[in-house]
Each structure stands twice: as structure tokens, then as C-alpha cells.
Amino acid sequence: MKYFHWLILSALLVSTSLRAEDVPTVPVVTPQEAAAQEGKEVKVKGVVDGQKTTAKGSTYLNFGGRYPNQIFSCVLRSKDFPDGVPSFEGKEVEVTGMIKMYEGKPSMDIKSLDKIHVVEGGAEGKTETAPAANADSKSSDTEH
Numbered sequence: 830m831k832y833f834h835w836l837i838l839s840a841l842l843v844s845t846s847l848r849a850e851d852v853p854t855v856p857v858v859t860p861q862e863a864a865a866q867e868g869k870e871v872k873v874k875g876v877v878d879g880q881k882t883t884a885k886g887s888t889y890l891n892f893g894g895r896y897p898n899q900i901f902s903c904v905l906r907s908k909d910f911p912d913g914v915p916s917f918e919g920k921e922v923e924v925t926g927m928i929k930m931y932e933g934k935p936s937m938d939i940k941s942l943d944k945i946h947v948v949e950g951g952a953e954g955k956t957e958t959a960p961a962a963n964a965d966s967k968s969s970d971t972e973h
Contacts, residue, residue, distance in 0.1 A: 855925060860892035860901035863935035866928045873901060873924050873937065874948065880918040888914040890924070890939075902936045909940045921948040 858866055860875040879895035882888045886907025893900030903924050905914050923946045926937040939945060 857923065860935075863901045863928055863937075864930070867930055867935065868928065870925070870927050873928075874921070875901070876921050877917040877919065880914075880916060882914065886910075890917055890922075900934065902931070902934065903939050903945075904936060905939045910942075915942075917945065917947070922946060923948060 855870055855872050856866075857872045857874050860873055863871070863873050873892070875892040877890045877892060878899065879891040880888065881891075881896065888905040888907075888910070889896065890903040890905070891899035892902070896902075903926075924937055924939060925944045925946075926939060928935050928937060930936065
């Protein structure tokens with residue numbers, strides 16, 4: 830019985846010694862800093878300056894300017910979002926994923942909406958996303 834009490838006490842001591850700062854976190858960077866994070870998983874925090882859905886259904890979220898002057902983009906492919914993508918344009922968001930370079934600019938593939946968080950009190954002060962897809966923004970698959 831003493832062994833059992835010792836085991837419980839040890840488990841409690843170990844669990845209380847683990848602190849939140851001991852848990853690895855994903856760094857938060859700005860769209861301007863994203864290129865320096867190539868190959869790393871990060872959160873990019875910024876305002877979506879433009880959102881376009883191509884004729885093939887891929888949606889692009891552009892940060893730091895509208896296409897073709899954006900400095901960072903997220904790509905949401907139609908196969909991952911069969912019901913479309915809500916509108917994020919004008920909203921401050923955090924997107925989480927791996928940074929890759931595409932045509933000399935940092936980019937991130939987003940495969941689920943849980944990787945996009947609308948920042949509370951952000952650009953529009955909204956915390957919820959629109960339920961409908963951005964169907965008004967159809968364009969060619971190469972333009973975003």
C-alpha cells in the first residue's frame with residue numbers, strides 16, 4: 830500500500846512540474862517574416878488583403894497586398910474544401926502550417942479550416958467566419 834501512495838505522489842509531483850512553457854509552441858510571424866521560415870511550421874498573423882477562388886475551385890488568401898503584389902499566400906484546394914471556403918477578406922487571421930516558396934514568394938497549403946483562426950478584435954473586430962463560400966471571386970487557376 831505504501832508503494833501505491835508513493836507512486837501516486839510521484840505522479841502528482843511530475844505532472845505539476847510540467848509547465849505550459851515546457852510545451853513546444855509554433856512561432857508566430859508576420860507575412861513579411863514568412864520567407865525566412867521556409868521549411869518550418871509557423872503561424873502567420875496578418876490581414877487577408879485579397880481572396881480569390883479559381884475556376885478549378887482553389888482559393889487563395891493573399892497577405893501584404895492583393896495579387897500579384899502579395900507578399901504571402903495561403904492555398905486552399907477544392908478537394909479539401911468541397912463546400913467552398915468562407916470569406917476571410919479584410920479579416921485579421923492566424924494561419925498555421927509549413928512555409929514553402931512558390932514563384933519566389935512564401936506560401937502555405939491549408940487543408941482544413943481549423944488551421945485558420947480569425948483574430949478577436951482584428952481588422953474588423955469579428956471572431957466568426959462567414960458560412961458561405963466566396964463564390965463571387967472566380968478567376969483563372971493561375972491568377973490569385
